Amino acid sequence: MLADSFGRSWTGAGMGRPGVFRKPELDGYEHREFNNALHRLHLLAGRPSLTTMARELQAAGMSRSSIHDAFSSTRLPQWHVVDALLEILASRAPGRTPEQQLESMHALWLGAAEAEQRSISQSAQTVPAAVSRTILLFDIERFGSRSDVEQAALRRMLHDIADRILAAAGIGENRRQRADRGDSVMELIDASASVLTLLRVLLNEMPQQLRAINRMAPSSAQFRLRGVLATGSVAVDNLNGWVGSDLNCAVRLLGADALRERTNDFALCISDPVYQETVRHGHPGIPPESFHRAVVETKEGQMTAWLHTPA
Incomplete structure (x- = not known):
């Protein structure tokens, strides 16, 4: 049929x-x-x-x-x-x-x-309840142009970096869920974890780790990462699928042209709620002036995002 x-x-x-x-x-x-x-x-x-x-x-x-x-x-x-x-x-x-x-x-x-x-x-009664989560996404740039051997090595490094970043932010495995998407990973983080601490680690430790890896690696093994940090409501269904408009928006930001055009080892974008609730207050180690507002065109329409520009 x-x-x-x-x-x-x-x-x-x-x-x-x-x-x-x-x-x-x-x-x-x-x-x-x-x-x-x-x-x-x-x-x-x-x-x-x-x-x-x-x-x-x-x-x-x-x-x-x-x-x-x-x-x-x-x-x-x-x-x-x-x-x-x-x-x-x-x-x-x-x-x-x-x-x-x-x-x-x-x-x-x-x-x-x-x-x-x-x-x-x-x-409708079987739809799982959405819960508040911090959403963290990492994506390897130009992953598809690599050989199978190189892709396997890059995936191992991606998972290792994600583990180290989350551990440095005090987020253990019992406070997060990971979804593997081949050239990317998606993390749902418990709302009790500090977004401020995680963002500080992303701004300071992530670039250092990537620079250290790329400095020691041959040109074929060097890579860049794009990252998105967002917050919102996400539901996990009985098939372990993740659903929610806030998650969809974060994924759209990860593929935005404005983020792809960044040339630094780690290109970071944060959602507007993260900027308004955390960044704009000027906490130590997170200067608001290092972020600039961008209007991102997506399939669902325009979205406001904030791109990090390293000093």
């Missing part, structure tokens, strides 16, 4: 025959019963083609895709689509009046709609 991005499911054989609509693979009993009844009514009506039905429903503003999806999509059609179809199918089908067809089909559609709503409600 094939399925497209619009939820239409196909079995393959006979696609495109006039007056023939493939039945979708449906999990819910109620939706399946409704879809079966709609297909049977279409059969009893003599299987009018999609073109015929679209022409007769043109005045009602019904598109060909809406008509097709009513029969073949895994999504339950809107009632106004079904109602319009019944007008042309019920009048052609023998044995029952259009009013009787309307009553029975509406009962089946209503049962499917209620079952769909129950499923949505149950899914």
Whole structure:
């Protein structure tokens, strides 16, 4: 079976025959019963083609895709689509009046709609609660251009550096979660950990460690890191997946052109909440003037970020 991005499911054989609509693979009993009844009514009506039905429903503003999806999509059609179809199918089908067809089909559609709503409600109840976390991301620049051997070595160094930075900030393994993304790592850090201390370590120790590594390494093993520090709410689901708009924003900052254009060994970007809540107050070791505001273009629109410029 094939399925497209619009939820239409196909079995393959006979696609495109006039007056023939493939039945979708449906999990819910109620939706399946409704879809079966709609297909049977279409059969009893003599299987009018999609073109015929679209022409007769043109005045009602019904598109060909809406008509097709009513029969073949895994999504339950809107009632106004079904109602319009019944007008042309019920009048052609023998044995029952259009009013009787309307009553029975509406009962089946209503049962499917209620079952769909129950499923949505149950899914919403299983969504994990979001918790406040500090988000730290590291990414190796130009990772894909390296050989497999070089990539393996760089990944080991990335994890080692991340471990040392977090340890220097007093953040043990019991206060953080890590996700490995190949050329990057993502850290969710307990909200009780000091953002101030972590940022101070990132500004001072991280550049020193990278410079020391690159000074001793051959040119093929030298590398640069991009980093993002942000805060926000993140949920971890039962598949250990991380979800949350604050996390998405941090990932967008990591790939921003403004950060990629930095030429120092460690290019750091912080989110606007981190700047407003921590940096702008001028704590020792974190001069606000070393950060400059940048407007970052992302898929979701513009975001305000702050880029660190080493002295």
